[in-house]
Amino acid sequence: KNQVEQSPQSLIILEGKNCTLQCNYTVSPFSNLRWYKQDTGRGPVSLTIMTFSENTKSNGRYTATLDADTKQSSLHITASQLSDSASYICVVRPYYGNNRLAFGKGNQVVVIP
Amino acid sequence: EAQVTQNPRYLITVTGKKLTVTCSQNMNHEYMSWYRQDPGLGLRQIYYSMNVEVTDKGDVPEGYKVSRKEKRNFPLILESPSPNQTSLYFCASSSGISGNTIYFGEGSWLTVV
Numbered sequence: 001k002n003q004v005e006q007s008p009q010s011l012i013i014l015e016g017k018n019c020t021l022q023c024n025y026t027v028s029p030f031s032n033l034r035w036y037k038q039d040t041g042r043g044p045v046s047l048t049i050m051t052f053s054e055n056t057k058s059n060g061r062y063t064a065t066l067d068a069d070t071k072q073s074s075l076h077i078t079a080s081q082l083s084d085s086a087s088y089i090c091v092v093r094p095y096y097g098n099n100r101l102a103f104g105k106g107n108q109v110v111v112i113p
Numbered sequence: 114e115a116q117v118t119q120n121p122r123y124l125i126t127v128t129g130k131k132l133t134v135t136c137s138q139n140m141n142h143e144y145m146s147w148y149r150q151d152p153g154l155g156l157r158q159i160y161y162s163m164n165v166e167v168t169d170k171g172d173v174p175e176g177y178k179v180s181r182k183e184k185r186n187f188p189l190i191l192e193s194p195s196p197n198q199t200s201l202y203f204c205a206s207s208s209g210i211s212g213n214t215i216y217f218g219e220g221s222w223l224t225v226v
Contacts, residue, residue, distance in 0.1 A: 034215075043117075043203055043217030044156075089156065100171060105155035 004104035021107040023073040023090030034091040117218035134189045136204030145187040149200040194225040
């Protein structure tokens with residue numbers, strides 16, 4: 001079973017609207033949780049990194065939240081733009097072990113005019 | 114400019130013909146890793162390296178080899194490629210793995226026929 005589950009798998013939103021992407025994880029304990037944006041055919045680019053003690057982190061119109069008790073994170077996109085069309089990947093780093101990261105499969109967002 | 118550079122970006126090869134995908138970073142990062150990305154499966158780690166001459170298997174190492182003779186370079190070697198290794202490959206680097214940003218290359222599209 002995947003340790004990081006993201007929902008919805010895909011989403012279509014109108015330009016200018018807000019949207020929220022969900023990430024549920026089972027990795028425990030964990031060191032940090034990251035959100036990446038990946039444009040089609042390009043490498044992922046870091047949006048936010050949160051440690052287990054942080055609740056929220058913003059990067060421009062992107063705001064990530066973290067609830068370590070329920071093992072949930074969300075990424076909120078405000079006033080979406082066409083350039084926000086991408087896959088958004090949630091990544092969790094375990095606290096112990098072998099330095100492997102646990103990747104979600106991504107939320108595919110399409111912003112339409 | 115901070116960069117992770119992969120070559121080739123696109124390659125079509127035949128089954129069994131050895132190939133190497135090079136990866137170089139200019140940020141003096143200790144940590145480097147290779148991932149493959151397939152539709153519906155997300156990013157999966159192949160191998161990673163914590164520093165020069167230190168490498169370890171990721172989640173899907175079968176059919177791949179790596180080496181880390183220099184800090185900046187981390188080539189991925191496919192000794193005898195097979196069609197199931199057709200994929201999009203990403204190299205990544207970071208200054209340690211703890212809370213630091215991971216930088217990804219632009220990806221290498223590999224097709225094995």
